[in-house]
Amino acid sequence: MISVKKTLTAMVSCVFALTATAQDADMDKFVSDLMSRMTLQEKIGQLNLQVAGDITTGQAQDTQVAGLIKSGGMGGVFNLKGVDKIKALQKVAVEQSRLGIPLLVGMDVIHGYETIFPIPFALSCSWDMSAIEEAARIAAKEASADGINWVFSPMVDICVDARWGRVSEGNGEDPYLGSQIAKAMIRGYQGDYSSNANVMACLKHFALYGAVESGLDYNTVDMSRLRMFNQYFPPYKAAVEAGAGSIMSSFNVVDGIPATANKWLLDDVLRNLWKFDGFVATDYGSIGEMITHGVGGDLKRASALALNAGTDMDMCSMGFIGTLEQSVKDGTVSEEAINTACRRVLEAKYKLGLFADPYKYCDTKRRKRDIFTADNRAAARRIAAETFVLLKNQDNLLPLKREGKIALIGPLANTRANMAGTWCVAYTPDKYSTLKEGFERALKGKAELLYAQGCNLMADSLRQRAAEFGKTIERGDDAALKAEALAVAARADVIVCAMGESADMSGECASRSDLRLPDVQRELLAELVKLGKPVVMLNFSGRPTVLTWEQDNVDAILNVWFGGSETADAVCDVLFGDVAPSGRLSMTFPRATGQLPMYYNHMNTGRPVPEGTKDFRKYATNWLDNVNDPLYPFGYGLTYTTFSYGKPVVTGSGRNFKASVTVTNTGSRDAYEVVQLYMRDPVASVVRPVKELKGFSRVMLKAGESKEVVLDITEKELSYYNAEGRQVFEPGKFDIMLGHDSRSLQSVSITAE
Structure with missing residues (x-):
């Protein structure tokens, strides 16, 4: 018998689906009507994104940027601060261009606006999804109060090489933790777009930017697709599933082709496999940089390659606005491809509510009320301590x-x-x-x-x-x-x-x-x-x-x-004991730079050295001059108390299990513990990592208190992706590990069918 609760849930789901379908139909009708009145050059103009430059409010309409906007030659601007300045430019777009199409106004709001939160890598070490979502929500509230409606965040690039400086903008080395953070940040920034305190997120950098060779910025990336789908892609996919409105492509090459013009990435994976329905913008000037990479030859050819691959908006190279009309005449770009890109940009503006109210984000009273407030600062202080x-x-x-x-x-x-x-x-x-x-x-x-x-x-x-x-x-x-x-x-x-x-x-x-x-x-x-x-x-x-x-x-x-x-x-607060430290590492700390790249979820070699080995072993996988183990492992972190773990228990059958363990605060201080669940598939069709994070729970324990922590294991956790990006489940034995960090674990074996 179907329960009343299930029946009501199904009815509500149907209502939401019908509502979404009606909204999509309204948006499609509106955008189609607007595009029917646009010239080809106006459509191309929507694909042009430029830095606003040094604009004063009273002179905004006389600038070079304003001239482009009046002619319908710009779809968005970015990194312009000040609601008065932004409103002045928006007025130019809405009141002085032929069709009055409002602007997207973007900014690099990476970890706060004026109330600054910890750098994203630090936030990831909190393992606190509610705090991370709150930080993104406050950042969106402040940025939108100053006229911004689009933020170039979150950055979810996995990185296993700390030499790369942009580790600071990401969430560490783990795909599972990175995926949870990606979803939290999308929720925090975007909400449901109903409020002027929500903005559109721009997920970056798609794809694989964190895997640059030698940790050298903008460098080459080359890896197997099996590794892409299992180690690097999950946070991007999670953000897409969470509804990310836009995506920024990366500077690096993938399979020898710059991501900016990589059709396999932008169409085959992003749109066809993952069903992404937003728009893709380039990173700064990256269409022009394709020429330096050795692809395209000139700006006209590079621009055509990028558009045909699925890039919708050109940041700062002026390639689309300057060459696409001629490329249509030459037959190297179809007007249909331009229509598709233009529609995606216009739909983003529709979703933000800019056509309903072009000045939705231009309420000049909000700046004083919503930015760098006592409440925002208190939240930033509390979250920083975590x-x-x-x-x-x-x-x-x-x-x-x-x-x-x-x-x-x-x-x-x-x-x-x-x-x-x-x-x-x-x-x-x-x-x-x-x-x-x-x-x-x-x-x-x-x-x-x-x-x-x-x-x-x-x-x-x-x-x-x-x-x-x-x-x-x-x-x-x-x-x-x-x-x-x-x-x-x-x-x-x-x-x-x-x-x-x-x-x-x-x-x-x-x-x-x-x-x-x-x-x-x-x-x-x-x-x-x-x-x-x-x-x-x-x-x-x-x-x-x-x-x-x-x-x-x-x-x-x-x-x-x-x-x-x-x-x-x-x-x-932490140093003097008002708050007990609760952070846990989201990235491995090496003993020496020469150990890099280094990460806990590596694959075994045929001649592995067991974890904790101190002596050198000839003809095995180890260094002459150092041990293999890191200085501090992934997931590690101390606090002002101690915890003990009981024996883990795993119950269930088939492909659904529950792993539980009782954790006790054995010290004299109340504190958070992050209980971590790892898994290993020891026999598979392809080599699997020695362990992978598959769940965690951040739990407060008072001094002397014990709690049972239960974590779910489903088919998703037991599966991996093949080289085509399809989820694969293989029945058999799995090792389930629970503990304080990736090194301090107890193991239980299960058989999944």
Whole structure:
């Protein structure tokens, strides 16, 4: 008998389906009517996306950009800040062009607008999907309050090589975790488009950008399709299934063809296999860069290749607007292909509600009400604290007591602009606190704060490369700075070192060949350790860095990444024990840069070395000069308490199981534990990874409390993708593993049929 609940659910689903169908029909009718009145050049104009440039409100209609908009030659602009400026340009489009088609207005809102959240890689270390969705929702609310209706985020590129600087913009190395985050961010940004506080997301970078060789930005990507579908594609697919409205193609080549003009990627996979129904925009100038790659030969040919492959919008190369009309005359591009691309762009504007109300995102009252508010900042502070990962805590040095004399030393201790991290286009650093200011607030009336910069960020020869966007750190004489730091440290009871990367040492075009702490910082840290006093390292970074010496010599290490506008207070919340650290690594930390690329879900060789092996084994898969294991494994993270795990139990049959384990907080502090479920398929038609994350649960446990954590295992978790992107289930034995991280696991075997 069918239950009443199931019947009602089915009825509601039918109503939603009928409503969606009616909305699609309305949109189709509207867009078809509009396109029937458009000239070919006006259709091509909708495919043109340009930087707005330096526009003042009163002069907006007199700019070169405005001239293009009036003639119907531009579908969107980006990286223009200020609702008044945006409204002025939108008025040009709506009131002065022939057909009054409104503009898409985009921006690189990567991890916040003016209230800045932790960099995306840090957010992924929270393993908290509700917090990540909240961060995206607040970012959308602030950006839309300033006129933005389209954000170039989320970036979901999987990366297993920390030398690549854009690790900071992604979600780490794991396809399952990355997929959950991709869905959360799409939900947060877009909602259902009904509110002017929602924006359209632009998923990036499709595809495989995180797999560039040597971690060198914009570099070649070459891999099997089996690896694409199983290791790199899942987060893109998850975002598409979550309803991502647009997608940005990547700079790199795939199978020898630039992604910008790769028909297999954009049509066969994205649209035909995954049923994506939004539009595809290029990355900055990438159609023109196809010529440098060695494909196309000239801008006209490259533009035709890109459009015919499924690219809908050209960012900044002026290839579509300048050449497509002639290509139609030449017969290398059909008008039907231009119609298809134009329709996709117009449908995006319809979904956003811009045709119903072109000024939906131009409410000038919202800026004061919705941007950098106390509530937004409180959320950013709380979420930042969740992202910090405690890597070492010898003798429970942390949390620090608010007493005695505390020395704060390091080049990251008193810099305002570096706290937010990379890719903060709209940020307002003058409003943000330095770490030193946060310490002063946290310790006021309770402990004495001593401060010294201690050293420069790095040796003079490379320092300018790490401050390309004005995030400079005051430079002084290294010998004098060190002498001052040692004198200050000599007076202190405990030393806190704020060291690591500056904000622009990670991000786009910030590849590094050596991931150790920069030279002069290493030298200072070694001198401070020699004093014999407790030393805490606050490691600022936008990627996994090499902390092997620090692990062996420093008492406590807290990785704080770049926590956003509220970094200073969030660090103090965790350091002084108001919040227990709960972050877990979403990417493996190597012992040496030479181990890269490195990732936990690798495949076995025919001569593997067991995990934990310390001795060298001849004619086996290991290094002469290092062990195979990472310094810190994927999923790792400590807190201010301890947890114990009971024996895992797996129940079920066929292709549906439940894995359960009882977890107990055996310490004296309340804290979150992230219970992680991994799986291995030991016998398959193709080689499968040694383990894969297939589920997790972030659970709060009070001191002494026990909870049973139950995680589902379905056919989806038991399957993999073949080289055609089709899901494959093969019955047989599977190893189910539960535990604290990818290294600390207990295993149970099941048989699925």
